Amino acid sequence: xxxxxxxxxxxxAIEDSGDVNHEAAMIFKDEMANRYELITSNYILDExxxxxxxxxxxxxxxxxxxxxxxxxKAGVLQVIQLSENIIENxxxxxxxxxxxxxxxFTDCTSYAAMKELDIDEVFSFxxxxxxxxxxxxx
Numbered sequence: 001x002x003x004x005x006x007x008x009x010x011x012x013a014i015e016d017s018g019d020v021n022h023e024a025a026m027i028f029k030d031e032m033a034n035r036y037e038l039i040t041s042n043y044i045l046d047e048x049x050x051x052x053x054x055x056x057x058x059x060x061x062x063x064x065x066x067x068x069x070x071x072x073k074a075g076v077l078q079v080i081q082l083s084e085n086i087i088e089n090x091x092x093x094x095x096x097x098x099x100x101x102x103x104x105f106t107d108c109t110s111y112a113a114m115k116e117l118d119i120d121e122v123f124s125f126x127x128x129x130x131x132x133x134x135x136x137x138x
Contacts, residue, residue, distance in 0.1 A: 007124035
């Protein structure tokens with residue numbers, strides 16, 4: 001089964017019905033079912049919880065976390081804890097490319113993790129991943 005990395009922008013679009021990408025996210029979420037091994041990182045979840053708290057509030061953010069915990073326990077979602085090596089590689093990417101880009105450090109950690117895990121597809125609405133040479137879905 002192919003692996004796909006899930007970015008903050010995808011999690012937010014799924015959970016926030018007011019997000020401009022909500023409909024596309026929901027359609028692609030259904031298309032992913034049983035076709036991909038779902039992977040995200042602890043950095044992505046950190047960023048997602050903060051964004052959701054601002055966008056949809058406390059109660060719904062806590063409910064989202066409970067849903068993720070069920071996906072993890074069911075083996076549907078894998079959350080990788082970023083290693084020192086991934087973080088060091090992310091910093092190298094950040095320092096090398098951000099003279100003319102505007103990639104967040106979290107995006108750089110995602111890129112470094114994806115390269116280490118041999119993942120080339122990302123569920124994201126962030127076009128920076130295309131600049132990184134990855135396949136952005138949907």
